[in-house]
Amino acid sequence: MLSKKQLALISVGTSLSFWDIFNVPYIINASASQIGAVPSTLLLSAEMLGYFTGGSINGFISSKYGRKIGIILSMLVIFFGSLLGFLSTNYLELTIAEFIIGFGIEGEVATVPSYVSEMTITNFRGRAVGLTTLGGFLMSLLVGPIALVVGDNWRLLFLPSLVISAFALTFRISLPESKMWEEKKGEKMVWDNTVLLFIAVWFTSYFAGYSLFSSPLFSLLSSKGFSDATLYYTYILYGDPLGVTIASVLNDRFERKFSSSFSNIASGVAIVAMPILGGVFLLIAGFIVMFFQGFKFPTMYSYTAENLGTKIRSLGYGIADGVGHLGGAIGPIIFAMSYSYSAEYAFLLVGVISAVSGVLLLKGLRTKGKALEELKG
Numbered sequence: 581m582l583s584k585k586q587l588a589l590i591s592v593g594t595s596l597s598f599w600d601i602f603n604v605p606y607i608i609n610a611s612a613s614q615i616g617a618v619p620s621t622l623l624l625s626a627e628m629l630g631y632f633t634g635g636s637i638n639g640f641i642s643s644k645y646g647r648k649i650g651i652i653l654s655m656l657v658i659f660f661g662s663l664l665g666f667l668s669t670n671y672l673e674l675t676i677a678e679f680i681i682g683f684g685i686e687g688e689v690a691t692v693p694s695y696v697s698e699m700t701i702t703n704f705r706g707r708a709v710g711l712t713t714l715g716g717f718l719m720s721l722l723v724g725p726i727a728l729v730v731g732d733n734w735r736l737l738f739l740p741s742l743v744i745s746a747f748a749l750t751f752r753i754s755l756p757e758s759k760m761w762e763e764k765k766g767e768k769m770v771w772d773n774t775v776l777l778f779i780a781v782w783f784t785s786y787f788a789g790y791s792l793f794s795s796p797l798f799s800l801l802s803s804k805g806f807s808d809a810t811l812y813y814t815y816i817l818y819g820d821p822l823g824v825t826i827a828s829v830l831n832d833r834f835e836r837k838f839s840s841s842f843s844n845i846a847s848g849v850a851i852v853a854m855p856i857l858g859g860v861f862l863l864i865a866g867f868i869v870m871f872f873q874g875f876k877f878p879t880m881y882s883y884t885a886e887n888l889g890t891k892i893r894s895l896g897y898g899i900a901d902g903v904g905h906l907g908g909a910i911g912p913i914i915f916a917m918s919y920s921y922s923a924e925y926a927f928l929l930v931g932v933i934s935a936v937s938g939v940l941l942l943k944g945l946r947t948k949g950k951a952l953e954e955l956k957g
Contacts, residue, residue: 582699586755587708590651591715593748594692596658596741599719600627600681602817603737605793606727607674609810624793626675628786628909630661630682631689632902638687639898642694643769643891647758650691650894655749657684662741681741686905690898693881698760698890702951703832709885710828710878718821724814760952764890772956774887774944775896781940782904785844785880787911788851788934789873794912796919796926797866803923804858816866823874835948836883837941840876844938847872851931855923886947889956 582590604624634657642650661680668674693709700708723737730736797816801809827839850868857865888896911930918926947955 581701582696582708582756587696587700587712588715589748589751590692590696590755591712592744593651593655593752594688594712595715595719596655596662596685596688596744596748599716599723599741599744600658600662600678600685601793602719602723603727603734604678605813605817606723606810607734607737608793608795609798609813622913623671623675623678624790624912625909627678627682627685628790628905630679630684631686631905631908634683634686635690635898635900635902635905636895637683637898639690639895639902642691642894642898646765647691647695647698647761647894648752648755650687651695651755652749652752654684654687654691655745655752657681657687658741659684659745659749662738662745666735666738666742668735677738682905686898686902689881689901691894693885694893694897695758697882697885697952698758698893699756702949705886705952706831706836706878706882707828709882710824710831713878713881714824714828718825721818721821724817728810728814760890767891769891769895770889772888772892772896775892775900777940777943778884778887778896778900779903781880781937782884782901783907784933784937784940785876785907786904787907787914788844788848788930788937789911790908791911791915791930792851792869792873794915796915796923799919800855800923800927801862804862812863815863816870819867819870820874823871824877827875827878831878831882832948835946836879836886837944837946840879840883840944841938841941843872843876843879844941845935847876848931848934848938851934852928855927880941883941883944883947886950886952886955887944890952 608623638650638654658681661677661684665674665677668677692712696708696712697705798809798813801812806812847869850865854862854865884897884900885893915926915930918929945955
């Protein structure tokens, strides 16, 4: 089993997965004035396409050759992607860098929840997964202020990734292999149709979540009289780490089937309300949206891993989450195009899709208090 120190150090590396997610909105906002609102969202779409490929490939490697190799490989890819982003001189190079980083991030997402779930006791499993990812979401507390300071010097946002990934890569070499994987490594992988359910779940959830990282939200704030949209977007974004923190602490107290579902539905309702509101009420609604967008991750990360058997867990997780990120690739584009037609329609569309994800989650297993062997083996 993993010690608390090992979980904390794993979390340091996993934090990179979310450092880049949170810095992309600021890069998009800076580039929109130069290449246009819709073209600038291609940076985010490139990262989502990296997720699509990285999850399946690293998930397969982790299922066949071990979880440890998977979590080492993900850090190595993030390091090289961050290096390219830091050294990039134009938006083409930046787009390629975001694709590579997305590949590494999804490799991380596909393996870490499975690895941690398999290496912790039943009654601590949800909190362990939540606390491992918590460090990543807390990065939003740093990304916002740093992005405001560096302004158009967006290359500096890649510097922390270089330092942290180098450290995490060194540490992970000393981690033990998953005992559950070692016991099952000789078995043949058998397809589980549950993966299809979670492809749909993650596709709709990411469609909504990543849409909120694109230009329409900045445009809405500006149209509602907030002169510094970047500053007020940062205030809204702070709901995300608060949601993750609370969900991480409470992750084992509630049935994750229902807590995962509720967070997506509640976020969807708040998204629909945003263009109707103004002033402080708009900021409160935006904060609520981000709160539940953050709340969903510790619960959904744990819940997805629990619904899949050990042999296919990393691969199935990687496919579901990776293919699901295609929703994150097309969501911001559709959101931006819809917003140019009608703000109310655009936010209604995104809100409904978020709620659909919540409804789909109700088709999963009840997992509270059950060992992984009891669920799918």
